[in-house]
Amino acid sequence: xxxxxQYNAPQQPGGALPAxxxxxxxxxxxxxxxxxxxxxxxxxxxxxxKQSKDAGYPNQLAKIGVIIGIILVVLGIIGGIFYAxxxxxxxxxxxx
Numbered sequence: 001x002x003x004x005x006q007y008n009a010p011q012q013p014g015g016a017l018p019a020x021x022x023x024x025x026x027x028x029x030x031x032x033x034x035x036x037x038x039x040x041x042x043x044x045x046x047x048x049x050k051q052s053k054d055a056g057y058p059n060q061l062a063k064i065g066v067i068i069g070i071i072l073v074v075l076g077i078i079g080g081i082f083y084a085x086x087x088x089x090x091x092x093x094x095x096x
Contacts, residue, residue, distance in 0.1 A: 022057070023055070023062060027061035044065070
């Protein structure tokens with residue numbers, strides 16, 4: 001018997017990481033922007049959703065970004081109309 005160390009065969013290298021599907025990162029960015037800047041987030045979420053759909057992948061983040069973007073844009077429009085009406089009412093009743 002020899003005192004030489006026994007070595008195992010080299011291990012097989014691991015497989016490559018799966019590639020992210022198209023629109024995944026853009027969907028996350030769109031979701032965040034839909035909360036901060038609704039119109040920009042809505043547009044980016046729509047682009048991400050289209051990229052994912054064309055590649056055949058579902059993109060829940062983009063879908064949620066579209067929904068939140070639409071809701072906040074509509075609320076912004078309603079708030080703007082309410083503000084304009086209230087401002088017009090105050091301006092018409094103010095005397096000089």
